[in-house]
Amino acid sequence: MSLRLRDATPDDLGLVLHFVRALADYEKLLHEVLATEEDFRSLLFGTPARAEALIAEWDGAPVGFALWYHSVSTFDGRAKLYVEDVFVNPDQRGRGIGRAIFADLARRAVAQGCSRMEWSVLDWNAPSIAFYRSIGALPREGWTLQRLGGDALAALAASGDLNG
Numbered sequence: 034m035s036l037r038l039r040d041a042t043p044d045d046l047g048l049v050l051h052f053v054r055a056l057a058d059y060e061k062l063l064h065e066v067l068a069t070e071e072d073f074r075s076l077l078f079g080t081p082a083r084a085e086a087l088i089a090e091w092d093g094a095p096v097g098f099a100l101w102y103h104s105v106s107t108f109d110g111r112a113k114l115y116v117e118d119v120f121v122n123p124d125q126r127g128r129g130i131g132r133a134i135f136a137d138l139a140r141r142a143v144a145q146g147c148s149r150m151e152w153s154v155l156d157w158n159a160p161s162i163a164f165y166r167s168i169g170a171l172p173r174e175g176w177t178l179q180r181l182g183g184d185a186l187a188a189l190a191a192s193g194d195l196n197g
Contacts, residue, residue: 034092036130038137041086041098043078046070049086052098056120060155087137089121089130097121099134106148114142116152135168153178 041049050070057063076083077100089097100118105111116138121130135150142150151173154161181189 034128036128036133037090037093038087038133039090041077041088043074045086045088046073046077048088048095049073049077049098049100052095052120053100053118055122056118059120059123060158084117087134089134091125091128091130096125097130097134099138101138103145103147104151109148111146111148114138114145114147114150116150119152131164132168 047070050068050073053068053073054063054066057066073086077086084100084102086098086100088095089099097120098118099116099120101114101116103112104115106113116135119131119134121134138150154165
């Protein structure tokens with residue numbers, strides 16, 4: 034039994050989409066997935082690439098993935114690695130695959146001079162929260178995620194500014 038983590042390639046676009054859909058299904062959000070393989074081609078392999086992904090393989094078979102990108106902390110003046118998605122097939126959990134993915138991402142973050150890694154988790158997802166605590170992650174107390182999208186995003190983008 035062996036685990037291999039490898040960077041995703043353009044040949045993995047269908048696999049990335051598969052894992053995104055599997056994660057969304059697990060989170061009861063499959064109805065929100067609009068992404069296509071072409072969207073991931075642009076995101077991961079466009080110029081510039083906006084994100085990175087890895088594939089986890091167990092004995093040569095794909096069993097999970099991670100997708101991340103870099104953002105910044107203006108408070109410490111450094112980049113941070115933002116983990117957008119991590120997913121391991123439910124029948125493969127408990128083998129250390131998730132821990133290995135997070136350790137790999139942590140090594141990348143340290144090597145790239147990032148001050149931290151961050152990610153979000155649904156508040157009902159107790160198994161994932163317990164896992165995150167086991168690797169030393171803590172919630173960001175006092176902060177809530179805000180989102181602007183769809184019609185509200187378009188309306189704000191179309192609104193005039195004070196100089197307009």
